[in-house]
Amino acid sequence: MTKVGPVSDSWKVTLPCTRAEAERLKGDIAAFAALDMPPVLMTSEVDGGAWRLDAYFEAEPSKADLALLRTLVSSAAGTATAVERIGDADWVTLSQAGLEPIRAGRFFVHTPTHRGKIPTDAVAFEIDAGLAFGTGHHETTTGCLIALDRLKAGGAVFANIADIGTGTGLLAFAALKLWPVARAIASDIDPIAIEVTAENAAINRVPLGQGPGQMALAVAPGLDHRRLTARVPYDLVIANILAGPLIDLAPDIAAALAPGGRLILAGLLDHQAPRVLAAYRRRGFAPAGRIDRGEWPTLVLRRRPRFG
Template sequence: MSADAIDSWKTSLPCTRAEAEAIDAADDLAIDAVLMTTEEVEDDRERWRLDAYSEHRPDDAMIAQLRALVPSAAGIDPVIEPLTAQDWVAMSQEGLEPIVEGRFVVHTAAHDVPPSAGGRAFRIDAGRAFGTGHHATTSGCLAMLDRLEGQRFTRIIDIGTGTGLLAFAAAHLWPDADITATDIDPAAIDVTRENAALNGVVGLELIVADGALSDAITARAPFDLLIANILAGPLVSMAPEVVAIAAPDATIVLAGLLETQREAVVAAFGACGCALAEVDRRGDWTILRLTAGATRYVPTTPPDPKGRDGWALDI
């Protein structure tokens, strides 16, 4: 193939944040393309973009599918770009500058930077529809974990691990802890395993699980640090089962919720005996730290699976 041969195609349409969130949360959109959403103007609800990467030039059917995902773009022609023989995943990363949260640096292959003295860098490449750590909720979780470094945790779980980034950060902060990373999507666990090898992270227990009460998870409970960077709906419906695997007085870090959804999430966990300890607001997004009750919580009703679809957000 010559250097300027067409290798793949990129199709772009504007969208709103609500449309982007719906796309990110969907399990299977049955579109023969890799979809990525990007915030074009920080904290602007209307200025987002949908990019679809495909091996073949998009036909009318694919364009119609993409339009159905972003009705706000009605009447706007999609931008269709041929990509030459460059890796389209690498191209998508070129604009992602490294982020620094506390002692952590998160970067892609295109921006390899060393951490500061005593810090830790993680390479998380965009691909397979998972994030890179640049989402405000994930970076906020990194900052929250960094502030907890002085506390002692021995059994940690990252629910909805996505790329594995938060589990990796926990492994760096508490190297002697027993750490479990779970996700509803087997592909996410595959990605986490690959990223762990790439970053030299060892000793994680990786589990594919729908919810928090699978036998593989409960056998490792109770946990004294629980991390769930998912979505507000699943956080509310899963609150009883998440708290059920928490040790007395455990620390629970929750993210993936908008500030407008904070009250509902806090109320759901409050009903299970948890108390709000810290709030970190980043634009429209909010990261919460709660403390479990002094006695082990036992759910009185079976878990409600409603709203779990697409609960892995990290990205």
């Protein structure tokens, strides 16, 4: 998603939802990933224990947009959809005002509106909402941050890291903070996501480059780019995508990861985890940890040292 400022025709759609739906709607929604201008979704608790969804659009939402929102909040069936033209407003700033910071292990992820709330013991990152997928507010991203934190706490050391499907760059930033002399590369199939990652790297003072302590960038489907293949083998790969692509990428990731290396997989639902895990077991991986965040598990795998 491109970065926007004040626009002349912003819109907000409001629907009631359940608490369970609100938990699922925090942050990144894969159903909107293909849109040129996906909305920013914000859920909040209102009076009496009820919950609601506010979706911010850059332009008047279409019937298809409204229908998609209703599929995400099936509990709203039979209720009216409130569609409001905001007018000349910075819709990203409006939506960010309601996005509370996220604490995941030692990490603290916040929008610009919460710069003054950073805990003294936290590793903080500032990530704008609405720029790309991966703000830290979705359970998949939070799960990956917790997985990284636990690997560090367990004494793991990595020198060559790849973040596949990086979104905003957040997970690559976190990995470099934990292992500051490592070489890292972040890739995404969406060139806008890589532009956003570069912007976020500057905001968070993450150096770009090819050397130790620096992060390289690549626009690539999976690992299909010379910058990625030139760095093989990796000792840590992070892939927060979707279950189908994760299964498809199993052969490439197995070929790119060093024996004994670690793999963090996310973007899958709980019922999809057995199929994803099976695809990687066949390629010589063994489970090494799991973080459950609602119905979104994060899998930590280890490539067995002796696998042909």
